[in-house]
Amino acid sequence: MKKSNVTYEDSFNGRPIMTDRDNDLGCDVKILRRSSDVFENYLDRHSRTYCLRFDLQYPQNSDCDQDVRKFKKFSSSFAKNLSRKGFEPAFVWVKERHNSNHDHVHMQLFLNGRTTNNIHNHIQKANELWNKTNGKSKNYRGLVNDCTKDSNGQPQHN
Numbered sequence: 001m002k003k004s005n006v007t008y009e010d011s012f013n014g015r016p017i018m019t020d021r022d023n024d025l026g027c028d029v030k031i032l033r034r035s036s037d038v039f040e041n042y043l044d045r046h047s048r049t050y051c052l053r054f055d056l057q058y059p060q061n062s063d064c065d066q067d068v069r070k071f072k073k074f075s076s077s078f079a080k081n082l083s084r085k086g087f088e089p090a091f092v093w094v095k096e097r098h099n100s101n102h103d104h105v106h107m108q109l110f111l112n113g114r115t116t117n118n119i120h121n122h123i124q125k126a127n128e129l130w131n132k133t134n135g136k137s138k139n140y141r142g143l144v145n146d147c148t149k150d151s152n153g154q155p156q157h158n
Contacts (some may be wrong), residue, residue, distance in 0.1 A: 005029040012036065028094075035092045035108055042090050048113030055145040056105040059134050067103055071095070074133045076090055083124060087111040119146060 006026035008019045013036050017027050042049050056074070058067055075091065082089040090110040097103045109122065116122070127144040131137060150156045 001022050015048040030093070031094055038090055038092050038108075039110065044097060045089070046112050046114070050111045050116050051108065052111075052119050053106065053108050054126060054146060056107065056126075056130055057143045057145070058103050059143065060102060060138070062102055062134075067095075070133050071105060075129050077129050077133070078126060079097070081091070081129070082111065082122070086115050088115075090149045 005028065007029055008021040008026045009017070010019060012027065012029075012032045015036070017032065019026050035139075037110045039049070039051070041131070058070075071093075075093070079089050079091070084095060088111065092108040094106045095103055096106060111122070123144060127141070128138050130143050131140045134143065136143065148155060
């Protein structure tokens with residue numbers, strides 16, 4: 001397996017990032033570059049940019065062969081929904097399996113900041129569409145994490 005280039009610095013390209021060397025929580029430089037490139041490109045097109053992060057969990061006993069298709073279906077549906085509402089979405093995502101028995105996806109979403117400035121409705125729609133993709137009821141909870149709380153349940157910046 002290829003070793004990643006990980007940074008534990010508190011900023012990247014002049015912007016703050018969340019790391020913690022003591023708990024071995026670093027950021028992959030390749031992913032940071034991609035995120036930075038998407039952000040810069042988005043800023044070229046929009047004077048205001050709203051960025052949020054959320055995680056998608058695959059259900060327990062999920063079929064790994066279906067995971068990619070499920071994610072593609074979700075991201076296409078989510079992007080269409082956001083586009084119809086004028087948010088002009090751009091995504092950066094990373095699929096990961098780390099200290100868990102099933103895969104999850106970290107998503108960073110860029111939206112037109114002149115049309116939105118609140119995470120709630122976007123997370124609610126992501127939850128609804130991810131549940132539908134995975135055969136769960138519309139209001140099922142637990143597969144989408146809005147990343148507004150740390151692992152101890154304390155508020156944190158998204």
